[in-house]
Amino acid sequence: MNVLPEFSSPTPAANKIKKLNYMKKIVVGLSGGVDSSTAAAILHHQGHEVIGLTLWLMKGKGQCCSEGIIDAANTCEQLDIPHHILDIRQTFQTNIVDHLLKGYSAGITPLPCSQCNKTVKFGPMLQYAREKLQSHHIATGHYAQINYDEETGRHQLLRAIDRNKDQSYFLYDLSQDLLAATIFPLGQLQKTDTRRIASQYKLKTAHKPESQDLCLVESNGSMQAFLDKYLPLNPGDIVDTTGKILGQHNGIHHYTIGQRKGLGIAAPEPFYVIELDPINNKVIVDHSKATQKESTVNSVNWVSIPQPSIPIKAEVQTRYRSTPTSATIIPLENTRVKIVFDQPQQNITPGQAAVWYQDEKLLGGGIIEPKP
Numbered sequence: 001m002n003v004l005p006e007f008s009s010p011t012p013a014a015n016k017i018k019k020l021n022y023m024k025k026i027v028v029g030l031s032g033g034v035d036s037s038t039a040a041a042i043l044h045h046q047g048h049e050v051i052g053l054t055l056w057l058m059k060g061k062g063q064c065c066s067e068g069i070i071d072a073a074n075t076c077e078q079l080d081i082p083h084h085i086l087d088i089r090q091t092f093q094t095n096i097v098d099h100l101l102k103g104y105s106a107g108i109t110p111l112p113c114s115q116c117n118k119t120v121k122f123g124p125m126l127q128y129a130r131e132k133l134q135s136h137h138i139a140t141g142h143y144a145q146i147n148y149d150e151e152t153g154r155h156q157l158l159r160a161i162d163r164n165k166d167q168s169y170f171l172y173d174l175s176q177d178l179l180a181a182t183i184f185p186l187g188q189l190q191k192t193d194t195r196r197i198a199s200q201y202k203l204k205t206a207h208k209p210e211s212q213d214l215c216l217v218e219s220n221g222s223m224q225a226f227l228d229k230y231l232p233l234n235p236g237d238i239v240d241t242t243g244k245i246l247g248q249h250n251g252i253h254h255y256t257i258g259q260r261k262g263l264g265i266a267a268p269e270p271f272y273v274i275e276l277d278p279i280n281n282k283v284i285v286d287h288s289k290a291t292q293k294e295s296t297v298n299s300v301n302w303v304s305i306p307q308p309s310i311p312i313k314a315e316v317q318t319r320y321r322s323t324p325t326s327a328t329i330i331p332l333e334n335t336r337v338k339i340v341f342d343q344p345q346q347n348i349t350p351g352q353a354a355v356w357y358q359d360e361k362l363l364g365g366g367i368i369e370p371k372p
């Protein structure tokens with residue numbers, strides 16, 4: 001067992017993470033980056049039995065595929081803990097790659113990360129932990145917090161203390177079963193704390209640069225390069241709202257709502273993509289961005305509260321980095337809701353997630369539907 005280095009000046013955050021001492025055997029998802037290796041190191045140095053697990057997601061270079069697996073193995077060697085690799089490429093292909101291609105072909109812009117977290121990462125990790133390693137706990141280096149509400153018996157999802165790193169938006173689709181088994185050791189830390197702790201533990205990943213983009217983008221160079229690998233070019237017209245042809249495109253999958261750059265239209269004033277029409281293979285543009293007062297959302301997952309029977313007020317994010325905006329969430333049939341924004345919103349993009357919060361608590365989220 002490695003010697004536990006003391007934090008030189010324990011911060012309140014460092015004290016908080018010590019609360020986890022009732023845990024025993026924890027499977028930590030290791031991508032090869034600084035966050036997950038620090039999460040593993042923290043739990044290991046708290047005395048838990050930690051097992052590293054790297055999911056092999058796809059062929060090719062990049063984080064979690066080649067360098068990532070090696071860096072994760074090095075971390076496990078440094079911590080003197082076992083390292084498992086789970087080949088999950090087929091699941092990733094079906095649930096993420098095929099899902100993305102289908103969405104882009106249909107003129108929507110799917111959000112792969114929340115789907116990936118639920119169906120590729122947390123689900124299979126917990127299954128592997130339970131079935132192969134007799135462990136009932138998984139941990140990742142995500143920045144988010146989980147709180148058990150004794151009154152309702154629900155596992156609530158909260159934003160990370162470090163608001164700039166908060167990843168709760170991508171975790172809205174986790175089930176209660178997954179949340180109950182999950183630990184986020186970094187949720188109460190600032191990113192600077194993580195780097196500092198990584199340096200104190202002398203982790204080889206301590207100074208590794210942040211991943212900048214979606215893993216698929218990193219390993220293919222760009223989203224367009226990734227899509228072009230699978231989807232044939234399908235030329236069509238770029239038109240304005242009156243139907244006037246302004247230019248040509250090579251496939252609607254190259255565009256997303258709100259896009260301004262790369263339209264190839266010479267005009268004194270900029271154009272924005274306001275709609276993608278897969279039936280007529282057209283990209284529709286306008287000088288002003290598309291705005292919407294309301295939007296419907298499907299496949300809703302209620303997280304911190306059970307599904308309400310009456311409308312509730314919440315702060316909604318329609319993209320990862322969008323500013324939360326005040327709205328009313330109106331439950332519809334099954335797992336659909338209607339969101340009525342207090343103020344019209346720009347660039348609501350079908351396929352992306354709408355996620356709603358009250359204060360720091362993530363109440364629920366779902367997938368934005370195309371306009372009727």
Ligand SMILES: Nc1ncnc2c1ncn2[C@@H]1O[C@H](COP(=O)(O)OP(=O)(O)OP(=O)(O)O)[C@@H](O)[C@H]1O
Pocket residue numbers: 028029030031032033034035036037053054055056057064121139140141142210211
């Ligand atoms: N291929 C993988 N195998 C196992 N766990 C993974 C994998 N990819 C990501 N994770 C887990 O999900 C967390 C968040 O992943 P994300 O892709 O957002 O990376 P990140 O924030 O850059 O973290 P890191 O610095 O650990 O790479 C990681 O910290 C890790 O615990």
